[in-house]
Amino acid sequence: MYGAITAVKDLALTVRQGEFLTILGPSGSGKTTALMLLAGFISPSEGDILIGGRSVAAVPSYRRDQGIVFQSYALFPHLTVRRNLEFPLEMRGIKASERANRVDRILKRVHLKDFGGRMPSQLSGGQQQRVALARALIADPPVLLLDEPLGALDRNLREQMQGEIKSLHKEFGITTVCVTHDQEEALTLSDRIVVMRGGVIEQVDTPEALYDRPATLFAANFLGEANLLEETGSDVQAERSRPFGMVAIIRPERLRISTRGAPRSPDADQRQSVIGMVTDTVYAGAQRKYHVQAGTRMLTVREHVASGQQVYSPGDQVRLEWLRSDVRFVTP
Known part of the structure; x- marks a missing residue:
């Protein structure tokens, strides 16, 4: 709750291990609050949050061992790409030689092996997004959280990055929760989609089932378009x-x-x-x-x-x- 406002209500959701789950909804639907609860940036006023069967509701975000990618990338502007990628490993106490090996491998994987010495300001938007994804994945977290990850990119680059994210998820197999208002993004990336409205879940299902068999008029119109056949x-x-x-x-x-x-x-x-x-x-x-x-x-x-x-x-x-x-x- 935010004062007298309930951002999410009676939210009961299970994310399956290794799946890509997208929370979809308009502004004010509660989707971002749900992600912030998972990330540990805000605490639930009631209820619990379990990751791997362990309660983390009272665990601060920096102790949850999660990878997070923000719409704004949130790269350290004063550090090179390599140092941005080394930072989460360094915080986990990983030795310098292992850090270097992991950085080399992930830079090659995201097609940036020659960009390690550059500063974030010297990269394009798509390159910065790749670095942000690499930084979130490099420590092999149990959960990856994506907050409108492609919202700052133009359409062509967004479609390209959708393919990259899908490929990375398949390769790493990390349980992923993504928040977006982009219907195409949700349909393309997700194993399941959660449609939210007014702080509650409207419907949860696979992309195909949600599109072909929506339960409500709101879900039908938010995930595509729907014609009412009454009075025709x-x-x-x-x-x-x-x-x-x-x-x-x-x-x-x-x-x-x-x-x-x-x-x-x-x-x-x-x-x-x-x-x-x-x-x-x-x-x-x-x-x-x-x-x-x-x-x-x-x-x-x-x-x-x-x-x-x-x-x-x-x-x-x-x-x-x-x-x-x-x-x-x-x-x-």
């Missing part, structure tokens, strides 16, 4: 009956768009369709997005751009259709 001018049809109190959704990429009078699909008996009008078209490189007014509902359609395909403009009358098996029911 047609009663929702699905493979199973609607549970009480739930609403029907479908992902934008599951919708097929065609002209209003186009021939029906060969599997039309497995599909449902509605008629609508295109209100906006957005070109985004590999994908094109349409906003279509169907009944009183605005639906979003995403389709991969391909040569020769028809492009629809605002005002065009279109038919949207989808497989009934792609409809999901969620708690509003």
Whole structure:
């Protein structure tokens, strides 16, 4: 708690050994507080924190033997890359010869073997992030904590570093907890994802299960986009009956768009369709997005751009259709 404000409430979470767990949520959801509790920078007002079966709730951060990577990298600006990497080993009393060997190995592993003599200010953002990761991993900690690790990088470099982090996790096998608000990052890196909202856990599952079978409308919209199928001018049809109190959704990429009078699909008996009008078209490189007014509902359609395909403009009358098996029911 922060004064009268409860940042996280009834947080019960088990992280499996060797897994990559991501805590995902918007600002104010409690995800950063959860990570700070694990790191030991703040103490829980109640409850306990166990690492390897041992309570660490009262153990200060510097005694928890964890690797931590911050969004700001937090490298020592007055030390060379090599000295930045030696520091955590030196604090653990490791001999100079072993420190040198470990630094050489990790610098080679993160593709920085010729950069040991440089200062952090002489490195690019991606290189600094590699040093921060190397420093967190060099002492072989039982737990690695990542706080928005790629938030300061541009998109191309962020995608490159996602691959690097995934590769390092596979190689070292260290139990990793990452905090981010980036959906793509969470989907790419994680074995499981924890979606948080208002200080409580909304849903926990694998990336594929969370995306394909969200439990709530919030989870569906935070991890991707979701179209509500209510009030589209047609009663929702699905493979199973609607549970009480739930609403029907479908992902934008599951919708097929065609002209209003186009021939029906060969599997039309497995599909449902509605008629609508295109209100906006957005070109985004590999994908094109349409906003279509169907009944009183605005639906979003995403389709991969391909040569020769028809492009629809605002005002065009279109038919949207989808497989009934792609409809999901969620708690509003």
